[in-house]
Amino acid sequence: MAEVQANTKNNKVLGRIVIIIVLLVLVSGGYMFWLHLSKFESTDDAEVDGQIYAISSRITGHVIDVKVEDEQEVKTGDVLVVLDPKDYEVAVAKARADLADAVATYQSNRNDVPITSVNTKSTLTTANSARLDASAGVSGTERQLGAARARLSTAQANVRVAQANFTKATQDVERYKQLVSKDEISKQQYDQAVAAMDAAHATLDAQNAQVNEATQNISVSEKNVEQARTRVEQADAQIQAALTGPQQVKVTEAKAQSAAAKVDEQRALLDQAELNLKYTTIVAPIDGIAGKKNVAIGQNVSAGQELMAVVPLDDLWITANFKETQLEKMRVGQPVKITVDAYDREYTGKVQRIAGASGARFSLLPPENATGNYVKVVQRIPVRISLDPGQNQDHLLREGMSVTPRVQLQ
Numbered sequence: 001m002a003e004v005q006a007n008t009k010n011n012k013v014l015g016r017i018v019i020i021i022v023l024l025v026l027v028s029g030g031y032m033f034w035l036h037l038s039k040f041e042s043t044d045d046a047e048v049d050g051q052i053y054a055i056s057s058r059i060t061g062h063v064i065d066v067k068v069e070d071e072q073e074v075k076t077g078d079v080l081v082v083l084d085p086k087d088y089e090v091a092v093a094k095a096r097a098d099l100a101d102a103v104a105t106y107q108s109n110r111n112d113v114p115i116t117s118v119n120t121k122s123t124l125t126t127a128n129s130a131r132l133d134a135s136a137g138v139s140g141t142e143r144q145l146g147a148a149r150a151r152l153s154t155a156q157a158n159v160r161v162a163q164a165n166f167t168k169a170t171q172d173v174e175r176y177k178q179l180v181s182k183d184e185i186s187k188q189q190y191d192q193a194v195a196a197m198d199a200a201h202a203t204l205d206a207q208n209a210q211v212n213e214a215t216q217n218i219s220v221s222e223k224n225v226e227q228a229r230t231r232v233e234q235a236d237a238q239i240q241a242a243l244t245g246p247q248q249v250k251v252t253e254a255k256a257q258s259a260a261a262k263v264d265e266q267r268a269l270l271d272q273a274e275l276n277l278k279y280t281t282i283v284a285p286i287d288g289i290a291g292k293k294n295v296a297i298g299q300n301v302s303a304g305q306e307l308m309a310v311v312p313l314d315d316l317w318i319t320a321n322f323k324e325t326q327l328e329k330m331r332v333g334q335p336v337k338i339t340v341d342a343y344d345r346e347y348t349g350k351v352q353r354i355a356g357a358s359g360a361r362f363s364l365l366p367p368e369n370a371t372g373n374y375v376k377v378v379q380r381i382p383v384r385i386s387l388d389p390g391q392n393q394d395h396l397l398r399e400g401m402s403v404t405p406r407v408q409l410q
Contacts, residue, residue, distance in 0.1 A: 041330060042406040045380065046320035048340075050399045053286055053310045055080060058279045059088070063299045070293050074284040074310060081282040081295055081307055088277040095270035102266040106259035109252065141224040149218055155210040162204035169197035288312040313395040318349060318385035320405045321359060323378050329409040330354065336385050339404045343396060348388045351407060355382040383407075 061083030068080050172193045179185040284290075288310040295307040318338055322330070330351065338347040358379040360366055385405055 039409050040406050041322060041326040041409060042404060043320055043322050043326070044402070044404050045322075046318055046338075046385075046403050046405050048316055048397050048399055048401040048403060049319040049384075050312060050316040052399070053288070053312065054306050055282060055284075055308045055310060056304055056306045057081075057083065057282060057301045058303055059083070059276050060302050061087075061280060061300070063295060063297055063301060066293075066295055066297055068290045068293070068308070070291050070308075072290045073288070074290050075287050076284055078284045079281055080284055080290070083280040083282070083301070085277055085280040088273065088280055092270070092273045092277050095266065095273040099263070099266040099270050102259065102263045106256065106263050109256040109259045141221060141228045149214075151210075151214045151217070155207060155214045159204065159207040159211055162200065162207040166197065166200035166204045169193070169200040173197045282307070284310055286310060286312050287314065311399055313397075314392070316392060316397055316399065317352065317387065318403055318405055320383045320385055320403075321380040322383050323380055324358070325378060327354070327381060327383075330383070330407055331410065334410055335408045337406045337408075338385070338387075339406070340397065341402045341404070347391045347397075347403075349385045349391065349405075350388070351383060352386040353384040355384075357381075 063081060064084050065082040066080075067078070067082070068074055074080065173190075177190065179190075290308055290310055292309040293307070295301065301307065318336075332351050332353065334351045336349045336351060338349060340347065358381055360379060385407075
């Protein structure tokens, strides 16, 4: 009996020891499990994200060909849409003609610069020489005018002398005429008086002719002086015009510079026309899959009009919306394991960036507590997770796929 009681007591003690050991194992295991869970943060509010490239026309045009359909894979540089290039080919031809005309004008204006410089110097030299000649001519004609006036004065004096002699001879004839009629003098004396009167008259006529000739010479000399002075004025004007040579050269240089600027302008217009012609062929900017096609042959499209989209398959990342309470130990660079709902496989990556605000702040209408009835709601912060190199070589991931990232906290 005592032995049975002892065994029962031993069994009870052993059972208690087992229970204590089990409890210790459970507590230790729970603690270890809690430590393990505390090293990771995960969320099911995450998806594959990427850049969707909107394909639009950069010019206005008429669609003559569409090379792709929705869900068709394309490579960088593949032709997607072709616009009618005829109008733009004409624009290129016109731009080239305008450029050639501008270049010819520039060449002409540039050649005018040295020509203008030489011409102005030559004109100044010629004008100075002409003025010297004109000034000498003025001096000569003025001397001729003075000589003519002196001859006129002499001739006028001679006329007065001849007039006096003719008057005296006429009076002598009148006196001798009365005396010869009375036979107080001889007929010979009377004839001599008449001959002297005729000679005096002839001398007077000759002196008057010399006065007229001198007067005409003075008129001619005055005209010559006036013409010589006019030539001096013309030479002075030519000198003044020639003295503006530097300004004329500057004006010609300015025209050449303006023509050069016009050449640059026309060259830019030609470049733009060639670009517009190039834009008639719309190509894929990146490898990916075409979608959201909104263009057909015969359609007229305008600049900026979206025609389709290309979704890349390489440049993808994960956007995970973690609760704000999960970000205490989360840091950029921490490793991440990503489980994709669509595939039975696991991807690896790293925390690349953590957003600067919650998703609610970026919404179209952010929530606002204007009534004072505040209800605390745990916010979610977008976290960008980059995939490790080579993780998506098979291009199985698609934008919008649901994933579950698990961040290993350090």
